[in-house]
Amino acid sequence: MAWLLRILSLFTPLLRWPVRAWINTHASPSDLSELALDRDKPVCYVLPVASVMDWLALEAVCAERGLPRPYLATHGMPSTQRSMVVALPAGRRGERSDLHRIVSRGLHDHSYDVQLVPVSVFWGRNPVKETSLFRILFADSERTGRLRKLLIVLANGHNTLVHFGQPLDYREFVDEAESAAPDLMVRKLVRVLRIHFRRQRAATLGPALSRRSQLINSLLADADVQQAIEDSARREKMSTDAARARARDYANEIAADYSNIAIGFMLRVLTWLWHRIYDGVDVRHLARLRATTHDRREVIYLPSHRSHMDYLLVSYILYKEGLALPQIAAGVNLNFWPVGALLRRCGAFYLRRSFKGDRLYTAVFRAYVDALIQRGQPMKFYPEGGRSRTGRLLSPKTGMLSMAVTSALGGKGAPAAIVPVYIGYDRVMEVNKYFDELRGTRVKKGESMGDLVRGSTQVLKRKYGRVFVSFGEPIDLQAYADTHLPDWRERMPGLDMDARPDWLQDFVAGLAEQVMESINATATLNATGLASLVLLGSPQKAVAEDEMVGTLALLAELARRCPYSRDATAPELTDGRELLAEAEPMMRLVRVPHAWGDVLTVESRQAVLLTYIRNNVMHLFALPSLVANFFAHVESCERQRVLDGAVELYPLLASELFLRWPADQARFALNESIDGLLACGLLSSDGQDRLQRPQAGTREFAALMSLARIMRESLERYAMTVMLLSHNRESGHVERGRFERQCQLMAERMAILTGRNSPEFFDSRLFRNHLQTLVRVGLLHPRGSQLEIDPALRDVAEHALQLLGADLRQSLAHLTSLPQLDDGSDGSASSVETSNAAE
Incomplete structure (x- = not known):
């Protein structure tokens, strides 16, 4: 194949433009700065197989994104002036591959270095098993003939993903095996790269999916489902066939029905929608998430739930970033025409709000969860069970989590990682309905097509600012169980479907608490949330503009000097006026002109709506605010007295806001908060363990009082x-x-x-x-x-x-x-x- 590539390279100008005109390429990661390429070192791209089309797709992305252009490796070597692309050897005996030349050069020249960047090209993203002639001909595959490759490009060229892996440390690899023969080193390098490409394919496409009818038949054949069918038939005095038909109806109601066509349609709709109603989507900690998905483990996403947009948003981000789509647990209230069928084809599976009293439904649903985990299918569900009406995280519901835990730890699947996800908005589109429900003036009701149409006409007329999505520190489920339930390997296997022993409930409850704490630990502090904290903390929901500017700057500085966690994100802007300018349109502030400076306020209803945004981020200042309250009515106080009083109140605060510190670490965390307040000038010390607040009338005093009002x-x-x-x-x-x-x-x-x-x-x-x-x-x-x-x-x-x-x-x-x-x-x-x- 290498000789064919070299011949075809002569015709590159003739091939490049028709192919580029036909294909539509996307790069993963979307932010290629994650690769951290060194421009002073040569770059060599490595493809899993030799393919002219893959090379041209790679070249198109490199040209679009400003990466070094990939030239075919003929007889030269990669250099800073000329980057190259090579393919893994096909495995024929005696073949001297381009990789062999590159490795040999490193053995003989200790000053030579090159960045080996593995590149995977995916033509289409369909994980369904090839069960029809159409899919056999047109679905992407790792190794294909030339004619089939052309058919694949023609069918899927509009949806081409080019994934760049992290560069391999070539020099370290060569130096570690310097005494080995070049052939042995090349085989070792090829083996490492093949494992990488295989894992990347699994992380991007997910496991191969069976046809839905086959999946439903496998659910009905599950031993627990069979037993539940017999029990239902006996208890309700019906025939076994009738009970089995009911179980099949349940399975049809639950199961997703993945469709690549539906995914492509929704991708176009959502891309248009996000640009229409949002000013951008800010995504954090994707590199860590990619490393987790690349480890070939079951990934369970547990996001916060504040809007119906959450269902679409996380899946959209994962798809755009080249990660496998999860199957999403959605309330059966969303299963209305035509939305229910569309969401089902995009990976949604439906569950009822309560399983109580219906053992057959419980058995079928548990079997479905077992099937997902057993084949390594990513999942997503909301630990809160429903959308938050106040902006705070709700107490977690543990039913779904308990099913996932018992399946993953019961020996039915690969090692699982739980990924908490924080989702925040400059403005939540349902917030008006939420507060009407809290007041009791609106009764919560099920969704319908009419509601969707009426709601859509209102939504599309407005802008909702930015969206903030942050993927938290993954929780290795097995490692967590080793720490908190050391004998889980003996207890979990064979656990009865109906069993809810106290030890399991306690274990799942503790895990759920950690998930909620991890969601809050990765929150993003945006300008709107920060300004809402300041405005709503003022006695009459009104504040002078100069005071607002000064307080915003000081609180933003406090968030940077004393971060809530290593994953929490402080505002990028540092100037108070810039922060106010960004927040003002979303908050709909009313300016009251005055000769001594404008006063900022909001209308009464808008002030209520802003509490939702405030509640998203108020936990980030919980400890500094608790400390500040000790100085709300006194000028000074001993540091030890502040710590003793705050430690006593901390458990209540931690319970309400899911704060990340255990009670025995509260004193240490509070000490750090006091140090942050001192560093920002919001408190001062006399050097003898006595703390003092700033002088009244200063901007530091105003900021400290505003901080105190948060809690x-x-x-x-x-x-x-x-x-x-x-x-x-x-x-x-x-x-x-x-x-x-x-x-x-x-x-x-x-x-x-x-x-x-x-x-x-x-x-x-x-x-x-x-x-x-x-x-x-x-x-x-x-x-x-x-x-x-x-x-x-x-x-x-x-x-x-x-x-x-x-x-x-x-x-x-x-x-x-x-x-x-x-x-x-x-x-x-x-x-x-x-x-x-x-x-």
């Missing part, structure tokens, strides 16, 4: 919870459901008294979460439906109240002196006495 509402909720609990200390217990309702009613009243227009302030789920946290830290002890109160809760109540202003302490004291309304079930009332801590 203020959370601290108020904590104070309400522990204060109400402390009033019940004489009885020693409370009824859980009734107490949650009391907390919600108290928060509603506080919102009215303080002029808040924030439905999430009295979200009952937050108070429920607080109680669960108090149980975990030992301040409450569950006794059936009752919660027994620990005496130490009184100290927590006092410390929480000390962070609040006198006006809020007075309001809480007044409210707790009134009879509290019950949950409304029987019209009774309960008496709550006044707290000494609030006096």
Whole structure:
């Protein structure tokens, strides 16, 4: 083949332009700077097979993206002036390949170095098994004849992916095996490259997919499904055939039906849509994700869920970046005509909101998950179970995760990696509906084609800013199990389908918590989120422009000096005015002109909508804000006292915001936050362990007060919870459901008294979460439906109240002196006495 390439190289000018006019190439990675090519070293591209068409596709991408042009390796060597392309040898005995010459040169000339860049060219992206004559002729394959290659290019040239692997360290490879014979070294290099190309093909296309009918038949043949069919027939007194027909209906309702044509259609639609409604998609940590997918392990994507766009966005990014499409667990509410069928052909499989009571459905669904994991098919589902209506991460639902874990650890598939994914928006298109639902003015209902058409006409009229997608640190599931469940190899295999032992529930719950913490750990702090934090923290949702500019600059500096995690992204802009200019259109700020400078504010409803954006990123400042609250009402305080008080309150904060530090590391993390505040001038030290806030009137003082207000509402909720609990200390217990309702009613009243227009302030789920946290830290002890109160809760109540202003302490004291309304079930009332801590 090499001689043919050299002959054809004479006709390159005649071939290049027709081929380029026909094919449409995409490069992976999209940001080729990830390759980190050294322009002072020669480049040699390596193809898995010798192919004129692959070479021309590579040349087209190199010309478009400014990479060194790939010349055919004749008898010369790659140089800084002339890069070359070679192919792996076909394996014929006695053949002296171009790689052999390059390796021999390195053995004889120790100063010679070259960057070997493996390149994979994919004509089309269809992972379905070749089961028809059409697919046999036109589907891409690793090795093809010349005529079939031409047919493949004609059929799939419009969708050609050229993937560049990381350059191999040629000099290190040669030096390590200097004493070996050139032939042996070439065979070793070829073996390494073949493994790379095989793994890259699997990472790009995913496993070969069976026809849907074959998959459904295999599900019905599963032993657990067969048993469930027999049990259903016996329990419901129906024939086995009728039960099997029901199981087949379930399988048809669940299973995806991958179609390359549908994928191509959606790719064009989504490319147009993203450019229409968004100003760009900012993607982070793709290089790490590629390394994970290249390890030939099962990949399970667990993203945050804030919009219906999430379903499409992550898959779109993965496809554009040359990674295999995952199958996506979607709620059955999305399975309406014609969207349901289209999403199914793009990899969606459907699940019901609840499996309870239907063992047959559970068996079929579990068998489907087992099948996906067994063949190494990437999966994606949302650990929260539904879209967040407040912008905060929701408490995870563990049903789907439990199925995936038991399948992956039960010996039914390859080693699995869980990839948390953060998704954030400058503006979420459904946010108006979310807050209407929180207020109770809109009832959540199922989706329909009519809703889609009406919603689309509104969506396409607006711009929603930028989208931020960040792939978190992968969690090696086996390594995690080795640490947290050392005997999993004995427990997991053969686990009964209906079994939910306590040890499994605890293990999955702990894993789910880590996933949520990892999602938050990779968040992106955008200008809109930062400006929303500042504006919504001002007492009247209004702030002078110069104060806003100064505070934005200082908080952005704090985010860089004291990053939440190594994966969290601080704003790229450093100037406060630039940050404000970027955020202002999305926030729809209203400028009130004044002789001493403009005042920035927003309309009442818009302020409510901005809380969603604020809640996406507020956890990034949780610890600095907690520290700042100790200086909201005092000028100075001992560092040790601040640390002791903050450590006591940290578990509540961590539970609400899924903060990444375990309780035993909170003091260390808080110390780092104090150091960051000192470095930014937001606090100062007298050198004797006493901290002092800036002088009033300075921009640092304004920034510190704005920082403190970020966590203020959370601290108020904590104070309400522990204060109400402390009033019940004489009885020693409370009824859980009734107490949650009391907390919600108290928060509603506080919102009215303080002029808040924030439905999430009295979200009952937050108070429920607080109680669960108090149980975990030992301040409450569950006794059936009752919660027994620990005496130490009184100290927590006092410390929480000390962070609040006198006006809020007075309001809480007044409210707790009134009879509290019950949950409304029987019209009774309960008496709550006044707290000494609030006096």
